[in-house]
Amino acid sequence: MTKVTFTAIVLIYCSIFIASSIYLMIPLQPLLADKFNVSLHFASLPSTLFVIPYALGLVFFGLLADHFSLRKILLTGMTLLAGVTLLLSFSNSFTSLIILRTFQGFLAASFAPVTFAYCFKHFKDTSQTFIIAMINTGFLFAGVFGQMTAVFFTELSSYHVVFIAFFCFYFSCFIGLFLTLKQSNTVQTDNTKKIQPIILACFRDHTLKKVYRITFFLLFTIMLFYGSFEIHLYNDSHKFPFSAQILRFISLIGISPAFFSSFFVKKWGVKSVLRFQLGIMVVGFIPAVVSLNVFTILIASLFMIASTSLTIPMVVLLVGKHAAVFKSTAVALYSFVLLIGASIGSMLAPFIPFTTVLSLIPILFVVLIIFSSSIPSE
Numbered sequence: 001m002t003k004v005t006f007t008a009i010v011l012i013y014c015s016i017f018i019a020s021s022i023y024l025m026i027p028l029q030p031l032l033a034d035k036f037n038v039s040l041h042f043a044s045l046p047s048t049l050f051v052i053p054y055a056l057g058l059v060f061f062g063l064l065a066d067h068f069s070l071r072k073i074l075l076t077g078m079t080l081l082a083g084v085t086l087l088l089s090f091s092n093s094f095t096s097l098i099i100l101r102t103f104q105g106f107l108a109a110s111f112a113p114v115t116f117a118y119c120f121k122h123f124k125d126t127s128q129t130f131i132i133a134m135i136n137t138g139f140l141f142a143g144v145f146g147q148m149t150a151v152f153f154t155e156l157s158s159y160h161v162v163f164i165a166f167f168c169f170y171f172s173c174f175i176g177l178f179l180t181l182k183q184s185n186t187v188q189t190d191n192t193k194k195i196q197p198i199i200l201a202c203f204r205d206h207t208l209k210k211v212y213r214i215t216f217f218l219l220f221t222i223m224l225f226y227g228s229f230e231i232h233l234y235n236d237s238h239k240f241p242f243s244a245q246i247l248r249f250i251s252l253i254g255i256s257p258a259f260f261s262s263f264f265v266k267k268w269g270v271k272s273v274l275r276f277q278l279g280i281m282v283v284g285f286i287p288a289v290v291s292l293n294v295f296t297i298l299i300a301s302l303f304m305i306a307s308t309s310l311t312i313p314m315v316v317l318l319v320g321k322h323a324a325v326f327k328s329t330a331v332a333l334y335s336f337v338l339l340i341g342a343s344i345g346s347m348l349a350p351f352i353p354f355t356t357v358l359s360l361i362p363i364l365f366v367v368l369i370i371f372s373s374s375i376p377s378e
Helices: 003-023 026-036 045-065 069-088 094-108 111-120 124-155 159-180 196-205 206-237 244-268 269-291 294-322 327-351 353-372
Strands: none
Touching: 003 069, 003 094, 003 111, 003 124, 003 159, 026 045, 026 094, 026 124, 026 159, 045 069, 045 094, 045 111, 045 327, 069 094, 069 111, 069 159, 094 159, 111 124, 111 196, 111 294, 111 327, 124 159, 124 244, 124 294, 196 327, 206 244, 206 269, 206 294, 206 327, 206 353, 244 269, 244 294, 269 327, 269 353, 294 327
């Protein structure tokens, strides 16, 4: 096994466990509400107060990546993340839990933008495409894996064991990164202190602005679909023989196109693959619009994940291709927009009927297909 291959495996491994932290507390909310005698609304704070600092951290560490050694940022971030996660295993009050989860969210953000910057710098052509696709696949897989892992370790003993396990996972990530990452030269630039102009330049760039608009709706769609389905399932549970968690698990089959990303990009190009995958989203929802039943919902969910498994890495490649100088910042802003979209999708889910969601998504993605035609191919 070459060092490049081993590095890729380590980065993919890290992506799964980093992103899993976002979802750890979701299945544990009833347990936390009971243990700390708080409402379910307050029991969601350990999740909410992870995501907000995570979104802000993506921009912060993306800016750092344009000016400092990528290897040092990743190793330092993973060390601090492991330390905070270990402290979480000793938390015995709800206040300490949400405070430490806030720090954990911010530090977890040190991985994604810096790793994408590392991929742009140290991997080329088809290897770069494949590894970015696999890292994003790891993020998608974590949505189910993180919740399943949290339930597994909690049932062994208590929620504290979840954090002990993830401390071990993050320590192993640190070892893997330490052994495989190459040294990166510090970027020397006169714009180090000009943070605001750098961010504004990314948002004002004509091409990047178009890519960010598409980015917003990718995880927005997933969170809106599953959030609305959870409520629909709660109201009409007798009509569906499976839970939303089982639906997500089966839908993970949809990540398989990501394994062929290099072939697709080499044969058709990034823009064509993006537009085709946006079309896959539309096709997948048509049966559910025509007839709402268990089978058509499963098809919609499967096609949605299949579409997202390639649209997200294609968007990352487009950002990396069209960002003139500050690629790390541009990718960090992509991650920020992606997560903001996910948050808004989750917030809107309780207010939009599931049948409306099923009709809204294909219409939205037809518009995105038309809109994407104006993005330059090179």
